[in-house]
Each structure stands twice: as C-alpha cells, then as structure tokens.
Amino acid sequence: MAKAPRRGPYICGIDAGLDVVSGKWKGLILWELDAHGVRRFAELRRGLPGVSEKMLTQHLREMEEDGLVHRKVYAQVPPRVEYSLTEYGRTLNEALRPLGLWGIERIRREGAPVVDVTGAGVSHG
Template sequence: MAKAPRRGPYICGIDAALDVVSGKWKGLILWELDTHGVRRFAELRRGLPGVSEKMLTQHLREMEVDGLVHRKVHAEVPPRVEYSLTEHGRTLNQALGPLGAWGTQRMRREGYEAVDVAET
C-alpha cells in the first residue's frame, strides 16, 4: 500500500506524532483495538458510537498505511475482514496513555462524565 501523503517537514516529534493520530476517531480506534483485540468492521463501529462508516473506513485505511493497524482478509464467502493493532500501533497506544490520564484528570476537574459505550 502506498504511503499516505503527510504535510511534513515536521517541527518536532509532537508534530510528527499528532500528524499520525490527527482526526477525532484514530485515538479511539487504537483504544478499541487495544481493549478488545481483533475486531471486525461492524464490531469497531458498534464500539465507537457516532462514527460514520465513511469516516471509520478512511481512518482505518490511513492507519493501515501508517503501519498502526493490520487488516486481514479471510478467503471466505462472504469475505471476512478483521483489524488488529500492529506492534507499532501498540507502542503508539502506550505513548497515548499519559495523555489519556491527563484527559481523565481534566474531565474530573471540569465535571465531565465519560460516556458509557455499553449504554449507547
């Protein structure tokens, strides 16, 4: 698969990292795959309430090009496609952990509550 065009050159490592995770859903896709392991498209969509099919498809393609997500197509009828994190994706998810902790602290400070995905 061809490398996705990036806007570089980058100013710093944060700039390069944010370029890869830019978009509302990419961090949540990483979290969903890390939490639940291998997922089919419909399972990912159910786990990410509010994401459109088009946006999920676009983000998964970009993340595959960036080496974060592995897409496996099973030779079955109908075809079965599964998504999982690559080692590169797992390391990015680990790096985002402190940012998530900071966000949780901010939510508490501002009085926000996390959305319970199981209820949506």
Template sequence: MARAPRHGPYTCGIDAALDVVSGKWKGFILWELEVHGVRRFAELRRGMPGVSEKMLTQHLREMEEDGLVHREVHAEVPPRVEYSLTEHGRTLNQALGPLGAWGGERMRREGLEVATAEIPQG
C-alpha cells in the same frame, strides 16, 4: 517504508505524532483494538457510537498506511476482514496512556461528563 506526511513537513516529534493520531476517531480505534484485540469492521463500528461508515473506513485506511493497524482479509464467502494493532500501534497506545490520564484528570477537575461508559478516561 516512509510516506509523505498528510499535513506537510514536521517541525518536531509532537507534530509527527499528531499527524498519525489526528482525527476524532483514531484514538477510539486504537483503544477498541487494544481492549478487544482483533475486531471486524461492524464490531469496531458498534464500539464507537456516532462514527460513520465513511469516517471509520477512512481512518482505518490511514492507520493501516501509517503501520498502526493490520488489515487481514480471509478468503471466505462472504469475505471476512479483521483489524488488529501492529506492534507500532501498541507502542503508540503506550505513549498515549499518559495523555489519557491527563485528560481524565482534566475531566474530573472541570466536572466534565463522559459521553459513554465505554470510553476510557485514562
């Protein structure tokens, strides 16, 4: 189902792609779910030091709306909510691979440091 873009009409494919990955933490969320598979909210948050609960919730909602992340609520007490990548999210990760490699090369070339050992360099 198509939805209205968050940032207005698109001018090209890059514009449309950036609409769904814009935000500091979305790349990390995609990576966490790719590497670790199904994750609960607290597990995602632990894997991304520095993200606030509010920002993680907002990004997960947007990514679910964009069809990148699947949210499953289990009928338990207390409720258990798990997040996983959809096929659409997996294809986005594949598309972002070359960008991550480019960024890793830039970091090496410029002598930039990696914030934590868990963040992929491409």
C-alpha cells in the same frame, strides 16, 4: 482516496506524532483495538458511537498505510475482515496513555459527561 502519510518536514516530535493521530477517531480506534484485540468492522463501529461508516473506513485505511493497524481478510463467503494493532500501533498507544490519564483527570476536574459505550447511557465523570 486516503491521504498519503505526511513525511515532514516536521517542527518537532509532537508535530510528527499528531500527524499520525490527526482526526477525531484515530485515537479512539487505537483505544478500541487495544482494549479488545481483534475487531471486525461492525464491532469497531458499535464501540465508537457516532462514527460514520465512511469515516471509520477512511481512518482504518490511513492507519493501515501508516503501519498502525493490521487488516486481515479471510477468503470466505461472506467476506470476513478483522483489524488489530500492529506492534508499531501498540507503541503509539503506549505513548498516548499519559494523555489518556490526563484526560481522565480533566473529566473528573470538570465533571464532564462521559459516553458509556456499553450501552447504559451517559455518565458524569
């Protein structure tokens, strides 16, 4: 069962923001949906190498409960489910953009390896 969203008390805004993106994959799910718009579960999983089906399902449920992700189910056989960012999710992604830019600079500064999600392998910053 997915955890209920925390509702405080919070120490500060960063505490409240981190509560929503806690977990290794949530920021990456936001990034993937922002980059590609609507994604099916298998597409998300391929775009996030290393995520388990269980963890992706759990994070998507939590993000839906938090109002960040929209889940659309089509009444067809086999069932088709698509995920996209809500407007609220887009605002969070915008708030995280400066952190992403800081992270790119860190990769460059340290020469850290970067996973190429296109399937070409690992590159170096």
